[in-house]
Amino acid sequence: MGKTQSMNFVKEVSQVLGGEGVNLCMQCGTCTASCPSAHIWEYTPSEIIAMVRAEMRDEVLSSSSMWCCLSCYSCTVRCPRDVEPTNLFHALESLAVKHGYKPKNTSTPVMYKNFVKSIKKNGRVSEFQMMMGYYMSTNPFAALGMISVAWNLLSHGRMPLSAKKIKGKKDLDKIIKKLNEVRGAQ
Amino acid sequence: MKSYTYFPGCSSEATAVGLDISTRAIAEVLGMELKELEDWNCCGSTPYGSLDETESIVIAARNLALAEKTGLDLVTPCSSCFVTLNKARIHMMEKPQLKEKVNAALSAANLEYKGTVKVRLLIEALMSDITTKQISGKVKKPLKGLKVAPYTGCQEVRPRFGFDHPENPVALDDIVTAVGADVVPYPSKCKCCGGSAVIAEEGLTLELMYRLLDDAAKNGAECIVTPCPLCQMNLDAYQGKVNAKYNTKFNLPVLFVTQLIGVAVGLKADQLGLKKNIVSPNKVLAKYL
Numbered sequence: 211m212g213k214t215q216s217m218n219f220v221k222e223v224s225q226v227l228g229g230e231g232v233n234l235c236m237q238c239g240t241c242t243a244s245c246p247s248a249h250i251w252e253y254t255p256s257e258i259i260a261m262v263r264a265e266m267r268d269e270v271l272s273s274s275s276m277w278c279c280l281s282c283y284s285c286t287v288r289c290p291r292d293v294e295p296t297n298l299f300h301a302l303e304s305l306a307v308k309h310g311y312k313p314k315n316t317s318t319p320v321m322y323k324n325f326v327k328s329i330k331k332n333g334r335v336s337e338f339q340m341m342m343g344y345y346m347s348t349n350p351f352a353a354l355g356m357i358s359v360a361w362n363l364l365s366h367g368r369m370p371l372s373a374k375k376i377k378g379k380k381d382l383d384k385i386i387k388k389l390n391e392v393r394g395a396q
Numbered sequence: 397m398k399s400y401t402y403f404p405g406c407s408s409e410a411t412a413v414g415l416d417i418s419t420r421a422i423a424e425v426l427g428m429e430l431k432e433l434e435d436w437n438c439c440g441s442t443p444y445g446s447l448d449e450t451e452s453i454v455i456a457a458r459n460l461a462l463a464e465k466t467g468l469d470l471v472t473p474c475s476s477c478f479v480t481l482n483k484a485r486i487h488m489m490e491k492p493q494l495k496e497k498v499n500a501a502l503s504a505a506n507l508e509y510k511g512t513v514k515v516r517l518l519i520e521a522l523m524s525d526i527t528t529k530q531i532s533g534k535v536k537k538p539l540k541g542l543k544v545a546p547y548t549g550c551q552e553v554r555p556r557f558g559f560d561h562p563e564n565p566v567a568l569d570d571i572v573t574a575v576g577a578d579v580v581p582y583p584s585k586c587k588c589c590g591g592s593a594v595i596a597e598e599g600l601t602l603e604l605m606y607r608l609l610d611d612a613a614k615n616g617a618e619c620i621v622t623p624c625p626l627c628q629m630n631l632d633a634y635q636g637k638v639n640a641k642y643n644t645k646f647n648l649p650v651l652f653v654t655q656l657i658g659v660a661v662g663l664k665a666d667q668l669g670l671k672k673n674i675v676s677p678n679k680v681l682a683k684y685l
């Protein structure tokens with residue numbers, strides 16, 4: 211871990227969209243106590259925030275912790291310091307992706323990537339294609355365990371196999387391309 | 397007749413098709429004109445923002461810019477679309493530089509986001525514009541005796557976008573009461589079902605769903621009612637898996653609130669997409685259909 215890089219981690223986080231509140235945390239633990247998934251986090255919600263503040267860049271970004279956030283926003287409405295922990299955890303996820311970290315013990319990043327891939331392909335999400343992409347890139351055999359659920363949805367007309375493409379797909383491509391040009395120039 | 401721009405969301409074309417069908421059907425009866433947003437794209441939802449927040453705001457902003465042209469409020473029945481579109485709107489309102497960047501990107505498709513469009517949740521529009529009084533007035537088949545667990549979920553009320561209490565919401569209870577049904581006590585009413593984590597973290601989400609189903613059953617509910625497409629999908633399509641894992645025999649139909657209203661105002665099963673429900677609601681609704 212490069213020292214100059216690690217010493218700026220809190221600042222780096224506070225400059226990412228959603229990470230602005232990191233310095234406000236007073237470690238009261240309300241977020242952890244409110245979190246429905248805290249028991250599966252590698253480090254609990256308040257711990258991971260403390261680790262950011264302690265400049266533990268590598269440990270934080272390689273952790274599966276924030277990927278366990280369900281976006282239920284319970285912590286956000288209860289946090290007495292308006293840290294907005296939900297947005298903060300998403301900011302940590304986006305930093306981890308940006309810097310190429312691949313957290314162990316969670317396949318959520320792969321699921322998210324397939325979700326976004328589906329949007330970029332058609333402009334809308336095809337739940338079926340997203341799931342297929344996810345199982346193909348994680349564990350195709352795990353898809354077997356999904357047969358009952360998939361059949362439930364298919365047989366009730368709730369899982370179309372083909373995807374709908376929006377008319378403005380080219381516009382969407384242009385918009386994303388332009389954003390990346392603007393960002394690159396800055 | 398009040399008019400809105402309607403944003404169905406991607407799930408309305410697949411797992412939550414019953415929500416879309418029943419929303420359109422009751423809107424007609426209740427005097428809401430829903431004009432579908434022309435060529436809308438996915439709002440981006442949580443996954444896009446987790447990978448690249450700025451890019452996710454740009455794709456949400458395409459929808460906002462398109463909606464702004466209509467001059468009407470944007471209404472969506474999907475809690476995730478509601479939060480995502482509102483988050484994008486608020487980020488741009490609070491950070492003028494970001495808005496500038498987004499508009500530079502949108503200009504590639506000759507679009508501009510000014511910041512005037514309101515993003516609203518269907519259930520909020522029902523409560524504020526239609527009101528429970530008018531809903532009651534349209535009821536043809538009061539759902540007398542039907543015991544309902546009102547399940548609001550997370551993103552309908554959290555984070556705070558000014559509608560209902562984030563930890564003890566009451567709008568859904570009021571609607572259930574307005575159509576003549578009985579609300580059972582439901583302490584889990586806005587606890588999380590696990591959302592899309594059901595794919596990558598199935599064990600965790602089955603545990604959360606077990607608690608939600610157990611709470612409803614213990615309180616004597618005959619069905620669960622929710623406004624949220626993800627909550628409905630999880631509790632309905634995975635109920636069998638919960639039963640297998642926890643050795644339980646839950647058989648609780650999970651209705652969209654729009655389906656419940658639809659039955660009460662005299663619409664038929666086909667008009668409300670009730671055959672799309674996996675845990676069949678036929679038995680509990682037989683008296684009213």
Ligand code: SF4
Binds near residue numbers: 241288
């Ligand atoms: S609730 Fe807020 S202040 Fe308390 S530990 Fe969590 S983030 Fe920090």
Ligand code: SF4
Binds near residue numbers: 245255280295
């Ligand atoms: S939003 Fe995420 S971190 Fe916060 S309580 Fe919910 S699951 Fe936990």
